[in-house]
Amino acid sequence: xxxxxxxxxxxxxxxxxxxxxxxxxxxxxxxxxxxxxxxxxxxxxxxxxxxxxxxxxxxxxxxxxxxxxxxxxxxxxxxxxxxxxxxxxxxxxxxxxxxxxxxxxxxxxxxxxxxxxxxxxxxxxxxxxxxxxxxxxxxxxxxxxxxxxxxxxxxxxxxxxxxxxxxxxxxxxxxxxx
Numbered sequence: 135x136x137x138x139x140x141x142x143x144x145x146x147x148x149x150x151x152x153x154x155x156x157x158x159x160x161x162x163x164x165x166x167x168x169x170x171x172x173x174x175x176x177x178x179x180x181x182x183x184x185x186x187x188x189x190x191x192x193x194x195x196x197x198x199x200x201x202x203x204x205x206x207x208x209x210x211x212x213x214x215x216x217x218x219x220x221x222x223x224x225x226x227x228x229x230x231x232x233x234x235x236x237x238x239x240x241x242x243x244x245x246x247x248x249x250x251x252x253x254x255x256x257x258x259x260x261x262x263x264x265x266x267x268x269x270x271x272x273x274x275x276x277x278x279x280x281x282x283x284x285x286x287x288x289x290x291x292x293x294x295x296x297x298x299x300x301x302x303x304x305x306x307x308x309x310x311x312x
Contacts, residue, residue: 145171145183170194 137152142164153160167190174189 144168145175145186167194 137154138157138160140151140153140157140160142149142151142160144164144167151160151164155163170190170193171186174186174193178185178189180186
């Protein structure tokens with residue numbers, strides 16, 4: 135047990151306190167008591183410091199009593215949750231053990247999803263390239279088809295013309311033979 139010795143002032147009087155509390159805790163307590171005595175001085179106009187100290191003690195005791203009631207109430211409120219704590223903790227631990235590989239599975243699945251997304255992207259790019267090439271080939275085919283039709287029409291026209299010329303030639307030959 136290590137006891138600390140602190141000097142302090144309350145209501146202008148010097149005191150020494152030996153306690154196991156820290157300096158910060160002790161200062162808080164001293165400030166609280168000093169403020170309660172000042173409140174008591176403001177409430178009653180007697181010059182007797184013992185009256186001020188007595189009223190401050192009553193106020194502090196009243197606060198302490200309220201805290202004790204609140205503490206008992208909190209103890210009662212926490213009784214069932216505290217009883218349920220261990221079974222819930224055990225259930226949580228079982229759940230955690232049962233699902234300990236979930237994080238690894240999630241990471242593995244996320245990695246697989248990324249791989250599949252990458253593959254999908256590659257396939258989509260290839261599909262787009264093939265579609266462009268197909269569109270180009272279709273366009274060329276359509277152009278060739280039009281060119282072929284035009285050539286066929288020209289050829290047909292030339293054949294007709296050839297036939298006319300042949301007919302004219304035949305007529306001329308026939309006329310010359312007569």
